[in-house]
Amino acid sequence: MQGLAQQVTALRPELLNADATVGELAWVWSKDFDALSPFWRHRLWLIDGKLAAWGWVHLPHRIPRGDGTFREARAANLIWQTHPDQPELLHEILDWYDEAAGGVDQLLAIQSADRAAQAIIPGHGYVFDAEAGADDGSWVQFNRRELTDLPDPVLPDGFRFVMAKDVSPAHAVKAHRDAWQSSSFSEAAFERVQHTWPYRGDLHLLVEAPDGTLAATAIIWLDDATQTAEFEPVGTHQAFRRQGLGTALQAYGLQLAKAAGAKLMLVACLGAPAHPAARNMYYGVGFQPFSHDLPQIKTVR
Known part of the structure; x- marks a missing residue:
């Protein structure tokens, strides 16, 4: 498939x-x-x-x-x-x-x-x-970005980027569930993710807050054959939203994907006008829509 x-x-x-x-x-x-x-x-x-x-x-x-x-x-x-x-x-x-x-x-x-x-x-x-x-429905919009002229990631003072390979599975799972509180994501599910191609621990990016909380998370899936990468999922801890973490995470992720060999980045998000948050964040780092459900x-x- x-x-x-x-x-x-x-x-x-x-x-x-x-x-x-x-x-x-x-x-x-x-x-x-x-x-x-x-x-x-x-x-x-x-x-x-x-x-x-x-x-x-x-x-x-x-x-x-x-x-x-x-x-x-x-x-x-x-x-x-x-x-x-x-x-x-x-x-x-x-x-x-x-x-x-x-x-x-x-x-x-x-x-x-x-x-x-x-x-x-x-x-x-x-x-x-x-x-x-x-206009307030659940339909999905696909967005793309050539990996040229990339923005620099800017984190608030005291925050830093870390990789999932450098944290425990329990902490990586908690970062996901803090972003999506209704999620049933578990350590067993994460172990299956880790063993599913093309997952790479060095392309699973997180943001750590000054108090040690993993405040944002994103996985980059890289396909070497087409030199295409994709963000899925991307999320921020509810207590740390509206601080620019998602934008910084995206900007750094674009740089990581390019360094790994990708030339094109994809990301999907809700496309309905009533749900602009993720769409506007992606537009802010240079994504443009090219298809929708x-x-x-x-x-x-």
């Missing part, structure tokens, strides 16, 4: 589907495997022995989060990708999705630049999801 992502990145990056980049696949698979794998279904389509398309269905589920709440999905959701030369395989993916979903409402996303997918999905019963795609829904129940 990551190999197909490499091909799409090299040929038509604007067609990369949500959660289908090299880094996003690594992150979602590794962090959620223990909790969500019983609710996952996968299928691969090969042509002449080479992967031409894949589908990954998330079935409805209800699992506990770290803060005592529950992560719940009442509809099925499809992540998918086709090779740019085989867009017609989306028909087969959607037929399989109907079977795998088992009679519940079905969600998926297509990209704003993917004209072939936009022509295919209405015939399978999908319509634009007006709630998810609204068009969320779709098929009401079955």
Whole structure:
């Protein structure tokens, strides 16, 4: 699946589907495997022995989060990708999705630049999801930045950058959960992340506060084959927000990615106008949008 992502990145990056980049696949698979794998279904389509398309269905589920709440999905959701030369395989993916979903409402996303997918999905019963795609919805925007003319990172006095390889797994996990307090991320999940290509401990960046708190965190996923890197995830401890830590983290991360051999950086964020914080931070370090989700829904129940 990551190999197909490499091909799409090299040929038509604007067609990369949500959660289908090299880094996003690594992150979602590794962090959620223990909790969500019983609710996952996968299928691969090969042509002449080479992967031409894949589908990954998330079935409805209800699992506990770290803060005592529950992560719940009442509809099925499809992540998918086709090779740019085989867009017609989306028909087969959607037929399989109907079977795998088992009679519940079905969600998926297509990209704003993917004209072939936009022509295919209405015939399978999908319509634009007006709630998810609204100005306060959950749709995702992809952003890119060439790794030239990079800004200098500036941290507040007393703060410093550290790498995940230089802190304990427990502290790295706590930094993530301090940024996303409802997360169920665990040391076991982090161990799986560490063993999932292309994770590198020297590209997992954190910011340490003067009191020793790990106040911000970001993982950089580097694909040497396409010389492309991606931030996923990026977050700041709730007690340390609005101090410029996210911007400094991004600026330093861009420099690290370039030094490691990347020429292009990607990052995804919420794209809706009602959710400007992350988007504005990325714009502030030179990212520009190049694609976004068009969320779709098929009401079955």
